[in-house]
Amino acid sequence: MTESEQLAERFERHRAHLRTVAYGMLGSLNEVDDAVQEAWVRLNRTGARGVENLGGWLTMVVARVCLDMLRSRKLRCEEPMGFYLPEPVVTSVEGGDPEQEALLADSVGLAMLVVLETLTPAERLAYVLHDMFGVPFEKIAPLVGRSPAAARQQASRARRRIKSMAPEPERDLSRQRTAVDAFFAAARAGDFERLLTLLHPEVVLRADHDPAAVVPSGATEVHGARTVARKALFFSPLVPHTHPVLVNGDVGALVAPRGEPFSLMAFTVHAGRIVEICVYADRDRLRRLGITSPSILGGADHQEEMQGPSPVRR
Known part of the structure; x- marks a missing residue:
């Protein structure tokens, strides 16, 4: 197996996780695949030498790509009525789509995604990375160009809005x-x-x-x-x-x-x-x-x- 093939194989081990991160950030299935593909392009270009935690490195790359995509979306003002309806993950009641089920495993409900769309890109990134995936604020801060304390405040604001706007769904x-x-x-x-x-x-x-x-x-x-x-x-x-x-x-x-x-x-x-x-x-x-x-x-x-x-x- 060539070095390039080994790198591709390592990347594929993280693809499901990266899609889930991107979906929480973007709420758009087409953009999710674009963000993950961009992460692969950057990895393939730079290689993984010197990267101790490839999964963590890729998570940060995907987050940065998603942040840029969110900011671009805000500038375009894609929804004139003031809200963007996230793209849902649809599965059969019997299951059977492993890729979609993997995306749902650690993902969020539609009601939550609707509220996430009301956040600023930086607030959304801080909340998704920290509250959903446990990324420390020290690593989030450089992505949003703020101090760790400021990144913590952004996640806190997002958390309060979610608590006030997103109804807790029945789980049964x-x-x-x-x-x-x-x-x-x-x-x-x-x-x-x-x-x-x-x-x-x-x-x-x-x-x-x-x-x-x-x-x-x-x-x-x-x-x-x-x-x-x-x-x-x-x-x-x-x-x-x-x-x-x-x-x-x-x-x-x-x-x-x-x-x-x-x-x-x-x-x-x-x-x-x-x-x-x-x-x-x-x-x-x-x-x-x-x-x-x-x-x-x-x-x-x-x-x-x-x-x-x-x-x-x-």
Whole structure:
């Protein structure tokens, strides 16, 4: 084996970890792969001689690349409505995609990612590296151009915002599914009052595209149980065509009439009620997410597939 091949083999041992770091930083699967590839380019160019901890070195390289990408994204102001809906990791309820499951192993939920998008790039880097991956502030400080004490403060600010904005999701998938099943059943029955009991009064619905708009529109965000319930009733004819999936490890649904993906729904459940719904309805984005495979779609409709016990998320 050549020296180059040995280096590539060593890099591959860290790829899953590096993808998880990049996903926490970026919330974009395409950008994740770009960041990890850039780390490989830099390693291949410089070599690993003198690097005692290759995994730690690569983590810092990926973090720096991600920081630059976040800053560039902020400058471009990609979301005119003021928020960026992170790209979800979608898996079948039966599993079977080792690469996606590896990404989820140490990753974060969608509700957390939504809040991470509200942080400054430096705050996000400090929080993700320290709180999620245990990187000391002495190593984080040079990346953000601050002292270790200042980097600690950035992570602390991020932590406070996350605590105030990100609802703690229900971890038991069977309880999540009970709430989501009831939501779809009430929508299909046209039971507005029942929907109100299943939705938190301050529920938030975010969508990357409004499929009901006559003219194509961008990202939208609506608040309140009554508004969200009315939207659920509007789309109730699609309920029979929903298929269960896992979105960042939590219960979700793929709406696919005649097997053609129409939208992806991700739910955050807290204390038995739905507190957040993220809807992905942009056709190009659904295609990029790669959720059209038979392993995701399955062969039955939601009402048939969602029956039976569910595993407990640990």
